Amino acid sequence: MTDFNRTRQAFDLPSGITYLDGNSLGPMPTSAAERVSRMMSEEWSRMLITGWNKAGWYAQPRKVGDRIARLIGAGSGQVVMGDTLSIKVFQAVSAARAMRPDRRVILSDSGNFPSDLYVAHGLAAAVDAELRVVAPEDVEAAISDDLAVLMITEVDYRTGRRHDMKALTRKAHEVGALTVWDLAHSAGAVDVALLDCDADFAVGCTYKYLNGGPGAPAFIWVHPQHADKARPILQGWMGHHAPFDFDLDYQPAAGIERMRVGTPPVIAMTALDAALDVWEGVSIDDLRARSIELTEAFIARVEARCPDLVLHSPRDPLQRGSQVGFRHPQAYAVMQALIAEGIIGDFRAPDVLRFGFAPLYNDLGDVERAADGLARILANQSWDRDDYRQRADVT
Amino acid sequence: MTDFNRTRQAFDLPSGITYLDGNSLGPMPTSAAERVSRMMSEEWSRMLITGWNKAGWYAQPRKVGDRIARLIGAGSGQVVMGDTLSIKVFQAVSAARAMRPDRRVILSDSGNFPSDLYVAHGLAAAVDAELRVVAPEDVEAAISDDLAVLMITEVDYRTGRRHDMKALTRKAHEVGALTVWDLAHSAGAVDVALLDCDADFAVGCTYKYLNGGPGAPAFIWVHPQHADKARPILQGWMGHHAPFDFDLDYQPAAGIERMRVGTPPVIAMTALDAALDVWEGVSIDDLRARSIELTEAFIARVEARCPDLVLHSPRDPLQRGSQVGFRHPQAYAVMQALIAEGIIGDFRAPDVLRFGFAPLYNDLGDVERAADGLARILANQSWDRDDYRQRADVT
Structure with a gap:
């Protein structure tokens, strides 16, 4: 059985950060x-x-x-x-x-x-x-x-x-x-x-x-x-x-x-x-199972809390990689608000909020923080501020 | 006037090493x-x-x-x-x-x-x-x-x-x-x-x-x-x-x-x-003048001491870069003997001894040590040993 607590400890993520953008740039071991x-x-x-x-x-x-x-x-x-x-x-x-x-x-x-x-x-x-x-x-x-x-x-x-x-x-x-x-x-x-x-x-x-x-x-x-x-x-x-x-x-x-x-x-x-x-001792089958556990939990929690978001990824985990996308008309601004709260996913044009789940360091705590943060931002419309509206060069 | 003492001090070359292979891999600033x-x-x-x-x-x-x-x-x-x-x-x-x-x-x-x-x-x-x-x-x-x-x-x-x-x-x-x-x-x-x-x-x-x-x-x-x-x-x-x-x-x-x-x-x-x-404050004209000074001095000193070597580079410094090549039938073994003495140039097939001079860190002391080491090795035939004869993969 792969020990994902061990692999998580191989990374020193900044405190207060929920990092769901390892599918763009993985953190430093x-x-x-x-x-x-x-x-x-x-x-x-x-x-x-x-x-x-x-x-x-x-x-x-x-x-x-x-x-x-x-x-x-x-x-x-x-x-x-x-x-x-x-x-x-x-x-x-x-x-x-x-x-x-x-x-x-x-x-x-x-x-x-x-x-x-x-x-x-x-x-x-x-x-x-x-x-x-x-x-x-x-x-x-x-x-x-x-x-x-x-x-x-x-x-x-x-x-x-x-x-x-x-x-x-x-x-x-x-x-x-x-x-x-x-x-x-x-x-x-x-x-x-x-x-x-x-x-x-x-x-x-x-x-x-x-x-x-x-x-x-x-x-x-x-x-x-x-x-x-x-x-x-x-x-x-x-x-x-x-x-x-x-x-x-x-x-x-x-x-x-x-x-x-x-x-x-x-x-x-x-x-x-x-x-x-970090990959020594990691079984790819365990990795895949853990990835599915995390993405399934994220989809369920977001859908339960955020009625405005539309799932942009296949619902069947067998047809999905280790990431989840949701669409929102103001996706760019919503992601900026989320990042301002320390929850880092990314935006992909034109309207996709993208969250990557890396079993090596992400856990159910990350799932919870990201889904709840997203729900809070959408409910408060805290994304609807001018400073979240500029165009990204690189996200 | 470029201060080549300053640039030399930006490098920490291993003690006892005369490095004339910066035309292959420069040393670490x-x-x-x-x-x-x-x-x-x-x-x-x-x-x-x-x-x-x-x-x-x-x-x-x-x-x-x-x-x-x-x-x-x-x-x-x-x-x-x-x-x-x-x-x-x-x-x-x-x-x-x-x-x-x-x-x-x-x-x-x-x-x-x-x-x-x-x-x-x-x-x-x-x-x-x-x-x-x-x-x-x-x-x-x-x-x-x-x-x-x-x-x-x-x-x-x-x-x-x-x-x-x-x-x-x-x-x-x-x-x-x-x-x-x-x-x-x-x-x-x-x-x-x-x-x-x-x-x-x-x-x-x-x-x-x-x-x-x-x-x-x-x-x-x-x-x-x-x-x-x-x-x-x-x-x-x-x-x-x-x-x-x-x-x-x-x-x-x-x-x-x-x-x-x-x-x-x-x-x-x-x-x-x-x-x-390291290049801040370095004038390219000064660099070129210094390079010519070093290569001219090396050619003169080697030719005065090593009659077996044949200059493989243009004699006119204006037609030459910042390196000097000499030919010797046993060039590979000679270079191995030189390297064993801490004088690092390199060998290029089939019979070339190659010495690069980098004004940023090489000086006339390097010229002297390399030319004299070469003369000593050739005079003593100390290159003529089995352990210098293996084929290089990378030099």
Whole structure:
């Protein structure tokens, strides 16, 4: 049985704060600051260039990848870290499309995170492919035999709606297409089973439920059956089979290492590595059960107290990630009022109040405080003040 | 007059170490560890998601870019940080090529850092362009009117040979081509003058002479006359004109901001920002003069004491960056012996001993210790031992 009291104590959240925005930026595990400080003072400062070997910096993207593999139903040696999620989306989609050179269509849905669509569109324009975007509920029906790649974010960043990875992958394979799964809102949040679903490519970020810090490195997974064939357009020296031979010609490394591009961000990767310590001893099944317990309790309590809010997430927990969205015409102002009371969720345009539940540190006390705070603010109309009405740049 | 005693004191190099490998990885400025520690404990840990605005994380890639602009002869608002150098090479070359859609040829030279060639080759294969690679001395003659892009690393990573940015740019413009300059071994090392040379695109890394830490973020500069036209293939949400509107369609931001891709690496960027403090009050002309003084002194002292070594860098300091290479048939073993004595340069295949001189912290004492150590090792043949003969993975 996973001890969520232990994991909660690995974080030092500010007092008086109810943090339900870990699906945007996870809080800092207390050990991360010390680990980064040690890396800087004992490794970079003392070992200098020799840190690449002596301190293991060079191998870090693969070692950290192995730690993430366990959380997403993948095997050891199948995940590598680096860059940002947008770059990893580009690599995965371009590699998948190149494996279906006679097909032009990349299919995605309008519930995908916009950056994934921007990246796919930029790629499509450059390589004579076509990005086709349908409504989330129409994805399955839109899988047709002109499809090269199905590119889907498993859990919708606004609604929390979870696509059926296994069913969509099977359907894509039936028409001869490959799948790219974005796990931004899945990794560390739900029970991802990449190998079991027979997915082809997966990518994700690590600054949400994995608590790697703002702008932490992304990950990419390639199914072992494709890993020696996939050619990303982005061919960097760290993905070369012998980077330090300095050949003028690119020869991709075997397996997942070819998805490395440039020099890895060691300081950021060290913070992430420390954050992954918290996951030791955490069972993903327990995590999922706890996540469902928290989101179910939140929906029930909010609906009992806030008649003006409309649930924007699937009611069936099996079709939902680890977040809950509610709609309100003044969602932005309501969220500002809530934040002013120390209850931090976020706003997503045009009218969504979004609350993320991270079993690693959220508990039923957070559920209670957030739901009751929301009820109080709505009842008092305390959101209806000018200072809550400005437009957010970043929330 | 720049005070290089002050800048030297900003670093705490390990005692007994003569560090001449800052052209591979710059040493840690002592303030960097404290700044990162503060960012983690006071910003990430306390502000959580609100740090994007309150702590200025969102604007950081542009603010840090402005600090670098001054060091490379560019203007404020023209440089933005992010990703790795390989990614920035890809963005610059793809944007430049897209501005010359009727031309297929990307010209580079065999002295370029291999990763740049890999990236350009990957791009060329995807977008039906052609990467043409000539010898460094043949670049000028190879600039022909079928050229879309001239992609050159200003200072050769092995020989230190410096290309004439102004002359090559002029020649490229005469045939209607655009230029992409890689400043990896130039920024913080020589007097780069992008605007004065009328260059079109420039990119660089910050973990060498700028001391940003292992895997520190890269930079990209686009000439203001192109900045609102350039379309990189990599279209990420941070380069959108309104990232938090979450539009499904990509609309590039005005100016250099469109070269942003994904969420910026805040922890790493903070280390870099601290490292850039050391550059306050440093005149680039003084830096260049000091660099020439150090490399001239090193060449003279080595040549006087080590008859077996062959200078691999241009003798004319005006054609040289801030590094010196010497060739020796047993270069790898010789460098291992040197490192064992605390004199850290590096080896570049197949037979180059490479020494970088960073005026910010190297002085004539370093020149003396390195040259004399080299002479001693070669005279005693102390490199001729089995334990210096293994193959390096990373040096």
